Amino acid sequence: MTPPTGTPRPAQAAEAPARGSRLRKATALGLAAGLAATGIALSTEMTAGAAAQGSLPAGTQLYKDPNSQVVRWVAAHPGDSRQPIIARRIASQPQAVWFSNYSPSTVTNDVKAVTTAAAAGGQVPVLAVYEIPNRDCGGASAGGAPDLASYDAWVRNFAAGLGSGQSIVILEPDSIALTTCLSAQQQSDRFASLSRAGAAIHAAAPHAKVYMDGGHSAWNSAPEQASRLRTAGILTSADGLFTNVSNFNTTANEVNFAKNVLAALGNPGNLHAVVDTSRNGNGPAGGGAWCDPSGRAIGAYPTTNTGDPAIDAFLWVKPPGEADGCAGPAGTFLPDVAYALASAGASDPTTPPPTTAPPTTTPPTTAPPTTAPPTTAPPTTAPPTTAPPTGAACSVSYKIASAWSGGFTTDVTVRNTGSAAVNGWSLKWAFPGDQQITSAWNAKTTQSGANVTATDLGYNAAVPVGGSTGFGFQGTGSNTASPTAFTLNGTVCTVS
Template sequence: MTPPDRTPPPTGAAAPPARGSRLRKAMALGLATGLAAAGIALSTQITAGAAVQGSLPTGTQLFKDPNSQVARWVAANPGDSRQPVISRRIASQPQAIWFSNYSPSTVTNDVRTVTSAAATAGQVPVLAVYEIPNRDCGGASAGGAPDLASYDAWVRSFAAGLGSGQSIIILEPDSIALTTCLSGQQQADRFASLSRAGAAIHAASPNAKVYLDGGHSAWNSASEQANRLRSAGILTNADGLFTNVSNFNTTSNEVNFAKNVLGALGNPANLHAVVDTSRNGNGPAGGGAWCDPSGRAIGAYPTTNTGDPAIDAFLWVKPPGEADGCAGAAGTFLPDVAYALASAGASDPTTPPTTPPTTPPTTPPTTPPTTPPTTPPTTPPTTPPTSTPPAVAACSVSYKVASAWTGGFTADVTLRNTGSSAVNGWSLKWTFPADQQITSAWNAKTTQSGATVTATDLGYNGTVPAGGSTGFGFQGTGTGTSSPTAFTLNGAVCTVS
């Protein structure tokens, strides 16, 4: 079913180990209302786990994983011009550790490795569980356990590694808000399994705090989401709900939405909420773009000092710089994306915003890059040509449709400098042969007039050395299988490879 006012995601994408979910603004199917009632009755039949805990103590120190993708990249790239900004603004912060690979034989030890390290550091880990069958409804992060019985067993093994210390469990992003691919019975079965999962985690680790999928403020209504959460056992087997995971809505909107959901649940005193602020510093992208949209920024740093008794924490559940599935395979760390998010963020995002920003932050990074991410040229860069381009092209372009679905597509573009001099600042132009319209882009700024598109560099990737290349991508609407056949770089005609 096509969600309102946005393009549906690709349904045939590969399923790599995803470390983030594609939270989509999906329409509630007509079956939802009836299922809510059925789910409520079902949830009363599920045995509750250990009693849920109160709020997270203010000042709780969250665990920073020394083996995260961003930490490893920072350590391996000390000379990269992007490294200081990424290190200072992203790698320095605690982020969720995702369990998204179905590995029942090792999951207990995998979890214990994290919780033991956190206990040694005197910190509380944030663990994101992402293994429910039919996760992401077949989108860019498709996958999960083969069936619910296998999932139930996997969760018990996961819980066995938590130990007696405190932990924060983000239980299955997408699982409650996104059910458009499920029949009525499948939805009821999923919600029952989620309730069992919460009970199993509390039984194995009474100090664990379990949060269920609350979607986000631009998705289901608060009352609809409350009905679904009630069906999934939030009143008996969870400590609260999470919102905005992998999305970009402002913190103030998410706080208000979470409180409205809690209100629709009857304001039980033992339930609270956490909000993902990892990429919401500039709010959402225009047109509802959700998959690696450009122009976003890191938001408030992770903290349990939220100033609101209903909100336990602001967390970085989706690690900034890890792809949604358009700029790269879902969960892949991309330094270009991380640098863009960090550079666009406020210089000190430790204080969460109380109102949506009126204008996006424009402060540049404290230490702007002086060299491009790739190997700098050995000869001085030349200015773009101002005269008629030479007959022999100094560039080649590879244009590839990465994925396509009814009404939309994503594409990857690789620009190669085949000349003898560096290109310092690039502008690539082409004309679409059909009805394509770009909705969002990454690693380039795009403008479109009719069928004509101009893609320009973002500064940090503006220099392409002789023999070097750079790449960018975009998401669009229209006929993705019709590809452009001619490109010009700074006025010079490129060959198409």
């Protein structure tokens, strides 16, 4: 899970949840049978802080952070052709404020700055707490408090800033669904700490609504997730569960899954669910891709008017446009990503949009950064690969950007070194090992055995003489050796 970053408040991460975040589709190991059976004995302090009854009132106005990355980008780029649609469809919407930096001495004031501003505007803030030790199991969003005792103290400091007004707390994405790196004792200790955290928040802020990690519909089964949530104290220390944070599953599937989890918990009247709809407008990507997959879209706009008594709100917990860790550093705001998500959205928000007219011209044809995913949906067919014009020549730079056991990401730059412009390109190569591409950005990729073809996405089809275009991809394989030969529209390229 990648937390948002780059905000001036020290409580927020340096740029995003990589999952900003890493709520990925996973086959998680079940907890030891004894753990679910034994449960956790609640202390007097925890029982006193039991969750308040009732759901969020329909019509609750959610807080729009004037200092979010997208709002700052919109303000700084009034002439950018992508700005109007990003402003209208993303920056105009309330989104979660993430607290993912370990700053025990400042977190109270950091939280207070948000809750005070929200209260002054008659709005309810959504605050994502992301500081559990060993978060993301050491993945792209690794970090957190140094140990559980430090975490307990940090959460108490966090809670002290909430005040007496209403707030929504998303308590530790991934913390319950993703436990494969923890022993049974470590799981038990973490769940006990989460239970204490929920109780501490309710004790300090009786009008706060606390939602615990429900994973998502393509992860653990509803009974398994319910068992974990019960062990983590949801029945006494929370107001419900959240699902789909930083993921792409459809709202219908998530609502159904959340209801199944609640049913497995016995349908307690004080528990409800919230669903992250920030990027699920087109549903999940094929093959279970979770890290900045192309072709996604913003989903239902944030609201507490869900029409379903079991679902308190549809929220934008993962801010649209902030990277998962493949298109750019986790949590970095990427305008091309935001523009792609906004453009693919089904409709404009129901709230009045800004008066600025949408762009009448197409996005610039210059190449976006090599780490950004495509700004338009991939074409359904490959562009023609007609014979290259006279004077065609090219060079290719192929660089492994990052690698880990069994996986890697790669940046590819194609330069037109010939005497004629290229308009529509197809780059081909063969992997020297067992590499398999799992997702790509700024290009559509197809693979047959070791042979790969990458084609443009329309907006980046033109490569002028002396110009270049770039794309990237994530792959799996034990071998990360680089290809030794590339052809562009049938022309053999030099390798730089």
